[in-house]
Amino acid sequence: KMSVPDYMQCAEDHQTLLVVVQPIGIVPEESFFRIYKRISAVSQVNVRDSQRVLFIRYRHHYPPENNEWGDFQTHRKVVGLITITDCSSAKDWPQTFEKFHLQKEMYGSTLYDSRLFVFGLQGEIAEQPRTDVAFYPSYDECETVEKRIEDFIESLFIVLESKRLDRATDKSGDKIPLLCVPFEKKDFVGLDTDSRHYKKRCQGRMRKHVGDLCLQAGMLQDSLVHYHMAVELLRSVNDFLWLGAALEGLCSASVIYHYPGGTGGKVGSRRSQGGSLSAEASNRHRPGAQEVLIDPGALTSNGINADTSAEIGRAKNCLSPEDIIDKYKEAISYYGKYKNAGVIELEACVKAVRVLAIQKRSMEASEFLQNAVYINLRQLSEEEKIQRYSILSELYERIGFHRKSAFFKRIAAMQCAAPSIPEPGWRACYKLLLETLPGYSLSLDPKDFSKGTHRGWAAVQMRLLHELVYASRRMGNPALCVRHLSFLLQTMLDFLSDQEKKDVTQSLESYTAKCPGTMEFITLPDGLKLPPVPFTKLPIVRSVKLLNLPTSLRPHKMKSLLGQSVSTKSPFIYSPIIAHSRGEERSKKIDFQWVQGDVCEVQLMVYNPMPFELRVENMGLLTTGVEFESLPAALSLPAESGLYPVTLVGVPQTTGQITVNG
Template identity: 40%
Template sequence: MRSSVSAILSTPTQDPNMSHPDYEMTVHDHGTLLILVKHLGEELSSKNFNRLFERICRINQLRLVDGTGAERCVQARYIKEYPVGNNDWGDFQTHRRLLGLITISKCKLQIELNEICRLHESLKVKYQSTLYDSRCIIFGVNAPNSPELSTPSNFKSRDVYYASDNDPNPSIEMHLNEFLSSLFWVLDAKRLEKSKEKLDKATLLIAPFEKRNIIGLDMESRANKKRCMGRVTKHLADLNLQTGFLNDALNFYQTAIDTLRSCNDWLWLGGCLEGLCATSLMILQPQNQLTKSNFQRNASLQERHSRFKFRPLSTNAGFVSLDDNVVRSSLPQNLLNIDDIYKNYGEALKHYSKYLNAGVVLTEGSLKAARIAVDHHHFIHVHYFLQNVLPVNLTLTDEEKIQRLMKLAELYSEIGFHRKASFFQWLASKRYVSASNPHTSWEQCYQLLLKMLPGHKLSLDPNDYVPGGQFGWPELQRQVVNEIVLAAKRVGNASLATRHCTFLLQTMWWMMDKVERSAYATQLSVLSAQCEGSPVPLVLDNGLVIPPANLLNIPQPENFSVQNLKLHLRPHKLVKAKEDFGPFLFTPLKFGSMEKYNIKSNKMEYVWVINEPCEVILELSNPLNFELEVTNILLLTNGAVFESIPFSINLPPEISYQNVVLTGIPKEVGNIEINGYSTHTLGVKSNCRLKNIPNVPETTYNVQVIPSMPCLEAFILDSKNDTISNITLFAGESLDYNLKILNVGSISVDLLEISIESTIENSLKNSIIKVDTENIKDYLPITPKSEIVMGIHLTGALNFLSSNQYPLAELNSLKSSLTISGPSSYPSLHSPKQRNERLSPMTASSFRSGESSLNSNCSRYRSPTDITSLKVIEFNIKIKYAGGEGMAAGYCRIISCLLSLNIFNSVLVTGWDVLQAETGSQFYLVLDVVNVTNQEMELKYATNKSILMEEKESYRIPVPVDRFLIHSLEQVSSSEEGQADMVSQCNKHIAEQVLLRWSVNSYDDLPPRWGVAKLYGLTLCPQMLDIVCTSPIYWEINLNEEKIVSECDEKLLSETSQYPVGQQLKLQIWVHNSLMSPLDDVTLELNFYQDYQNGTTNSQLGNRLATTGSTKTHTTRVNKHDRLYHECGVIFFYPGQYKLNLQCQTLKQHIWKLIPPLQLDITAE
């Protein structure tokens, strides 16, 4: 024992600590042979070396058969670098010993070969304490046409030559298998040698830092002997594990654990516990069945959002279940299950932590234990083991610290702790730019910051973000992006810094207040001053593509409205006559196959015209507290060629809803898809797509562009060729104007139609305004820059009746009221219930009130001040025109001329009545007329009859009018419509017969104004109709067998006859019904009277004459074209002039008299 201690103390002192941890080591590496693969020389490129290294790493297993016929499995682990300090820990854990060396090089000259051999030998000396064998692979030595080279005499290693490093020579695998085999048999011999040693005579194995601790110890004590025996047993267990005797290794580990625990040898006890865990895991999960894969997190830890996609996680395969009794019986009794492995690993790590010099062992053990938990989805255990890594105080360089942090991030990422992984990546990025790091790299810092974005639920693509939405941790996300901006700026890539700052304002706008928004906007303007931002992807040197970012909220869009063309430029579809395709079949059934057509369309209902400006109104707001300059605002379109005109604007601070009119010109026929607009502000060009703007309901707007069309302008001109739109007329006045149409476009007009629209009825409209369109086709085509002129005739057609303000077009609405205002005009027509009562006072002035021709009711009228003296009518003269390719495509345009017509009253009729004239062919229409103008008026109401009327004065005038021939009607109906039609015909007859011509003198030496008043809409009661219309019966009278009266053929033959006193006169009377319908309840009555020519008549002639027969007869019906006959006699006693009044009456109070009365002169004999 003392000799072994002396040997230990005599060896040179080395660094007791490992250089740095091996973060890639796993528990399965406890059973592997460690081999160093080294790149020598400069002829072999790093790319080829890495390719060869990967090829070598694939040869990591070899199966051999030992002398007993048992199959042995050799597992190798290849590394590129290995510090000597780590190799010194080979006694503590034999898998840390470097057992093999492979150098790979290339040479062409002898001197290069000599240098390679020297370097190879120096590496052998460096690792001579543990190295078993080595190989020197040299390329290019046996190449054709190359000089023959030979190795130096002092080169003792085995060399392998190949002609070319690009030649995949299969002999490499053969040499490597042979190399692994040689290492294994040497190691197995060492195992046999150790197994034959007596434990009490074994050499004390120590860790490098324990050399100074054994000085002064009593090595012969019982405790130290146990320590020595336990360490040797543990060492033997390691060798059995490496050589494939897992069951033996398990037993040796268990024995060593009991021995070392009894002597409190905590470091080596931890090594035994770790070896026991590794052996148990290798039995439960062999290396050849292990697949490196990621595993799914617990369901309670699942991500809630699918925006950031991570690799799918799957379960591990090949793990032996200890719940199966059959399997359990075939396994060693002291085999640990997974829970025991966690427990023992935790104890081992606890023992490691007691030694400051075992920091690397503690770190590696924690990572290996964490990987076990990762493979078995035990995420809590993963976190438990990993939390011990950072507190370990290791003397590491900044690069090694970064490696440790990145390994932690990788493990956390594998279990789905992406935010935790991002935190360690953030710590690693800070190490790249820390003050203690002599090799500061902002580029590496920037790349790590980009990698940590998914862990914070961030993406570089702004399209992954919902406007106004929140996903993740806003403050933390903004801090991360801000650090990325700073890193990109420190890298020196101004365009990248501008892009990330733009991204920050676009995606995190909703997380900021007003002050923060303005601050970041100012920062962006400073960055963009160095390099302007553009909406194109940025490709980094490593191939990473940074998607474009746009300032969607600076300025902030409030509304986006595609405008139709101006009213006079809007195309309209030409209406074509519909063809008859037969019967239309309708079914209420709905078929599912038709639902696919029920898709909301974003196509506009209107169209644009090629080469004509069109507009889009964009409402913008400035959310910043400083003036914002926005330049080069353009529309973004697809489809047909569209020329967008740039627009610039300065938005005041915090202004809202500022209208911006964006214009453009379509250059091609087809469909234009408007999907947004572009801006240039704060030094950044942005493409603002409508799909990313929440205030706009549509993602695109589709507008159809049609071929070119002509363009017209229209004006209304007076006699002086001045344009007018407001005209004043007196009622009844007529004026003429001109409609001028000018072709201001470059296309001829081939179609021209003119129509007039107004709110009044068509009949009244046609009586007020007329356009001369008879020869409109003669003006076509209208060539460019040419004009045409058409006449417009205006008439002030107002109602001249003051008591009933009914327009001409509303006359039909009076039919019902007129027909029930009195008894039917004809007794033989069936009419409603008789009404003998008088009309209301409102209409009493319009109706005959009794036998008197003029009474107080007839002469009453309203005061002119109570009558509306102005009527304003709006007319829209529409000019529909088309031509060129637009007409061929089925489109036209409509231009409108608005005309406001003010009509003042001139003459008003406040009352009217009718009187019988001296002859049966005429009657008198008595009118009460008022001059409602402010000038003196001359009124002509009949031939050679006129009257001067002062302003606002009323006058009564009799107007002779021919009676309406009732026989001109083809048929008189007994219905209400028929009677109303009778009244309408009488009114029309009166309006045509009565023309009140007025004239007034204007002021300012203007020519006099004149007009004609026509009386439409007179209200006529049945008594009036009896006077206005001719009688429906014809009279025929014979006196003493001599015909004295005959009204046949509408001709009245009458003369005065003289007869002596006392002579009997025989009267024969025939009443002919000229109507197409019968007369019912007809009464014929004869009345003799004397007229004293002074307004006095005497009908009491009982002592002056005597009659034979009845003077009154009645019949129930007189059929159409039939007649009523009556005969009587009369004897006069005194001479004188007598008159006979013959009247025919019905029960409906219609009375028809013989006009004039029959006059008889009786003379004395």
């Protein structure tokens, strides 16, 4: 039974050759991943003397039991092994080379070729020319790594091509072996190998296998032909598991044809090199059907060939975008008949969703995802559960199901802190919870909640805020607890029951005893800034009245030194004509009430909505427009009090227009 699903699988992975890169002995992690990054950059190679392109998929960890499914789908087969080792002295060399051989044995039956990269060994051994070993003085002096990998991939291609030609040639009279998945082997003991039914099964499975090899060898059109023939043969003998695989092969080849940019969400086209080569050139190297080659210029914005008339002759076996999904559905229904094929079924669902996301068919994609959720695998580790839920969340996000995406991301967050984990990852939990906020229409800026009606489900939002508070506490960050609790009280007050109001305020009181709340921004490690949360709802303000200054301090219009009758615009010191104008009459009125530097007052009518006494230790004015020193007031309001007058004071420090916000 294949145990470990690859949630990042996409349809175009079926055309890749799988190469595992692993360290031998003690290799510094940083050095290993520096070399691994350079190796994995060589993911696309134009084969010399051929117009074909090989695609390589690199993994630094691959479970050997998954490798046993390599006959079922050849992209699951480890065909290349690259090992990286540190070896500084000649006496360690024999042991190092022995370890390399042991590593090869792990994947032995499927490997086409392997390489050993040795770092640090110099001298006689390192100077002997070898194809399977490359010696480098250090991790910094290894310019030829990429060239070595290209040569290695060419050697993989030679083996692949010989296998393809060997299997594709119909040797009449020879018995075709029956390819099996691991759990089938015991079922075929004692079967009549001469029956027509058995022979058809062997032919169908081998035909499907050849389709896989053609797809990997860069012969898309040939693979389509083989897959179609395999589907007919396997359907006639009700070989459902392998029929599903043949249908999925058909889907993969068709997806590669229709979507040369790929479906995995990776940047850039996977077919950028060698994508528009001439069909004549490719025909020189092999017999059979013409190669399908795509001119990137002929693609529309959604990645489907715009003018298919010229392609009909060449791609008649290719499924249409709609048929691809129908065939995926059929393949998945066949996989579902076998409990040991759960991983295959799950990965097929994920691949179909990635295709539907490109086709913008969200509702159908959600059906595939719903199916993926209910596929039972073996008992997953906590880490695997986190990965599973995170990928489901990402896929729901991709098809525009933001709330469903948030739902699964929250489950992943909870999994990070599961009781069964010896060291719960509260930081990872907190980070994932923050990422769920947009899906639940929740922002952490209180200003977003002051405008009009409440958006989203308040009950879910409150639960999420409580979880953020709890995660903050477990991370040992009381300032974050205070900020989130303050936000909860300020924005969700209308939805809290009396008991919840008591609980939240008691929690807030205990946290602020350790870490008082501030009006500063809190910056999180990933750069996110949490704005301050002023309690503009506690107590609730029913009326606001800006008071004039006392009469003795009130501003008055100064009388003109020139006398009332003379306009300030007049050139004359004195005029007997009184030229009153309405404008001047109006100008006697002053357009300001408060004065810079004087104590100014605002009268409020407030009441306490809480079911307990509300002690406000710091109540001040929130203003904009003018620099303003707010002088805080303290008050105590009885439970569910009626309207209560409060006067708040402050001193404007500059002139201008002041806005009192709260």
